[in-house]
Amino acid sequence: MPTTARPAQGMPRGRTPQVLLGAGLCVAAAVALATLAGGLVDGRSGALGALAGGSLALCFFLFGSLVVDMATRMAPQLAMLMALLTYTLQVVAVGVVFLALDASDALGDTVHAGWLAGTVIVATLVWLVAQTVAATRSRQPIYDLPSRVGDRPEASAP
Numbered sequence: 429m430p431t432t433a434r435p436a437q438g439m440p441r442g443r444t445p446q447v448l449l450g451a452g453l454c455v456a457a458a459v460a461l462a463t464l465a466g467g468l469v470d471g472r473s474g475a476l477g478a479l480a481g482g483s484l485a486l487c488f489f490l491f492g493s494l495v496v497d498m499a500t501r502m503a504p505q506l507a508m509l510m511a512l513l514t515y516t517l518q519v520v521a522v523g524v525v526f527l528a529l530d531a532s533d534a535l536g537d538t539v540h541a542g543w544l545a546g547t548v549i550v551a552t553l554v555w556l557v558a559q560t561v562a563a564t565r566s567r568q569p570i571y572d573l574p575s576r577v578g579d580r581p582e583a584s585a586p
Contacts, residue, residue: 447562448493454558455486455551462550466543473536477543484525485551488518493559522548 459482466474492514499510526544535541 447559447566448490448497450562451555451558452486452490455482455489455554458550458554459483459486459547462543462547466540466547470540470543473538473540474543476538477540478547480529480539481544481547482551484522485548485555488521489551489555492518 459479462478462482463475466476466478468474470477495514496507496511500507529535529539529544535544
């Protein structure tokens with residue numbers, strides 16, 4: 429019989445929202461700059477392509493991160509499965525959006541394809557770097573310390 433109290437179900441609330449907010453704001457700034465550059469270089473179609481690509485990437489990254497965060501809080505043992513399924517869904521959804529834009533003949537005249545694809549790539553890189561920097565700078569405890577000196581977690585037998 430264990431001598432310690434059973435921990436509460438789910439993970440303790442960490443700093444995930446701050447990490448996502450920081451990464452989201454960095455991507456939004458990069459999208460704004462890309463939209464401005466696309467508008468200056470290629471006019472309205474360049475600005476629409478950059479705005480569409482960056483917004484698409486930002487929405488998919490935020491959705492995927494929030495779903496994985498919620499899944500890790502509810503069932504931590506399923507976190508990797510949810511992350512893989514969410515990533516697969518995101519890749520398929522981006523492909524479907526690209527195919528829908530191509531089939532509707534919006535690429536070219538209305539939306540510049542180069543700015544669309546380029547901004548998705550830039551937004552992905554900015555998201556990766558911003559989330560990595562924010563996650564490494566946040567001080568998230570990876571375990572709970574005992575509340576009293578006499579409360580020591582028992583070593584589990586292999």
